[in-house]
Amino acid sequence: xxxxxxxxxxxxxxxxxxxxxxxxxxxxxxxxxxxxxxxxxxxxxxxxxxxxxxxxxxxxxxxxxxxxxxxxxxxxxxxxxxxxxxxxxxxxxxxxxxxxxxxxxxxxxxxxxxxxxxxxxxxxxxxxxxxxxxxxxxxxxxxxxxxxxxxxxxxxxxxxxxxxxxxxxxxxxxxxxxxxxxxxxxxxxxx
Amino acid sequence: xxxxxxxxxxxxxxxxxxxxxxxxxxxxxxxxxxxxxxxxxxxxxxxxxxxxxxxxxxxxxxxxxxxxxxxxxxxxxxxxxxxxxxxxxxxxxxxxxxxxxxxxxxxxxxxxxxxxxxxxxxxxxxxxxxxxxxxxxxxxx
Numbered sequence: 001x002x003x004x005x006x007x008x009x010x011x012x013x014x015x016x017x018x019x020x021x022x023x024x025x026x027x028x029x030x031x032x033x034x035x036x037x038x039x040x041x042x043x044x045x046x047x048x049x050x051x052x053x054x055x056x057x058x059x060x061x062x063x064x065x066x067x068x069x070x071x072x073x074x075x076x077x078x079x080x081x082x083x084x085x086x087x088x089x090x091x092x093x094x095x096x097x098x099x100x101x102x103x104x105x106x107x108x109x110x111x112x113x114x115x116x117x118x119x120x121x122x123x124x125x126x127x128x129x130x131x132x133x134x135x136x137x138x139x140x141x142x143x144x145x146x147x148x149x150x151x152x153x154x155x156x157x158x159x160x161x162x163x164x165x166x167x168x169x170x171x172x173x174x175x176x177x178x179x180x181x182x183x184x185x186x187x188x189x190x191x
Numbered sequence: 192x193x194x195x196x197x198x199x200x201x202x203x204x205x206x207x208x209x210x211x212x213x214x215x216x217x218x219x220x221x222x223x224x225x226x227x228x229x230x231x232x233x234x235x236x237x238x239x240x241x242x243x244x245x246x247x248x249x250x251x252x253x254x255x256x257x258x259x260x261x262x263x264x265x266x267x268x269x270x271x272x273x274x275x276x277x278x279x280x281x282x283x284x285x286x287x288x289x290x291x292x293x294x295x296x297x298x299x300x301x302x303x304x305x306x307x308x309x310x311x312x313x314x315x316x317x318x319x320x321x322x323x324x325x326x327x328x329x330x331x332x
Contacts, residue, residue, distance in 0.1 A: 010299070012282070012299070014315070015312065015313055016284075016311060020294040032303075032304070039309050041308075041309045041310035161215065166225045167221050167224070
């Protein structure tokens with residue numbers, strides 16, 4: 001039993017086999033927001049978004065920081081991996097979404113259509129499209145990843161906190177402040 | 192390419208059971224096959240929906256958390272195992288079909304975020320800063 005009175009953020013690693021059990025705790029010096037493992041089985045890297053605007057890339061399971069992206073000028077809040085692992089998208093409180101090429105960790109582009117904090121980002125199942133939740137905006141913009149072009153907007157009059165593409169269809173689930181869950185689908189599920 | 196823009200017209204609307212302020216959904220996640228979607232709310236409600244059946248009476252409520260739900264995530268290699276993280280300081284695992292909570296892992300502080308490894312072998316949970324915590328190492332039996 002260790003008694004810590006701390007202002008530090010901590011990550012709790014839970015092994016699931018044979019039953020979920022907390023294995024180890026990793027104190028962090030900076031508050032982390034959304035995290036993602038890479039797609040490897042088992043995972044080899046853990047990505048942490050942080051309130052200082054950086055994204056910390058850690059080796060896993062060693063949990064050593066191997067690279068830091070200076071991604072935004074204010075808090076990074078959300079992260080998503082493209083299904084083909086080619087890109088990582090980061091949503092931040094500066095109302096931007098940054099798109100990073102995973103081969104060289106260069107920022108490919110930023111999407112600036114949001115007006116509020118981007119607390120959630122999601123790629124479509126084929127990696128073609130990206131959408132971000134805008135907590136002060138009145139629409140969700142669907143962006144074509146390769147070109148950066150806008151493909152259309154979904155109305156969300158009270159803003160959105162969370163957004164998630166369906167794993168195999170062109171459906172977008174989202175929710176804002178009140179009003180429940182909504183799912184928007186391309187008619188017939190096809191482009 | 193602009194055909195997608197003209198097709199984003201179908202909206203399914205799920206009425207929340209609670210009309211209270213603070214029922215805001217804080218986290219959503221599709222299961223790996225896309226047959227279910229989970230929502231976690233600040234009012235402590237954890238709910239699993241069938242996207243083809245929008246009525247709240249067709250959804251499943253998973254009860255057990257004593258604080259707001261801040262993050263949810265599905266086991267990527269199973270169809271119906273869900274993990275939820277709460278401000279009650281726990282991460283709970285659920286078999287959605289039976290609605291049973293199969294495990295409760297104390298975090299030592301308020302939960303904040305969650306992610307699963309792609310092989311389902313590990314879950315990493317982020318805690319919220321600013322809490323006084325007692326860190327307890329749990330040893331495997």
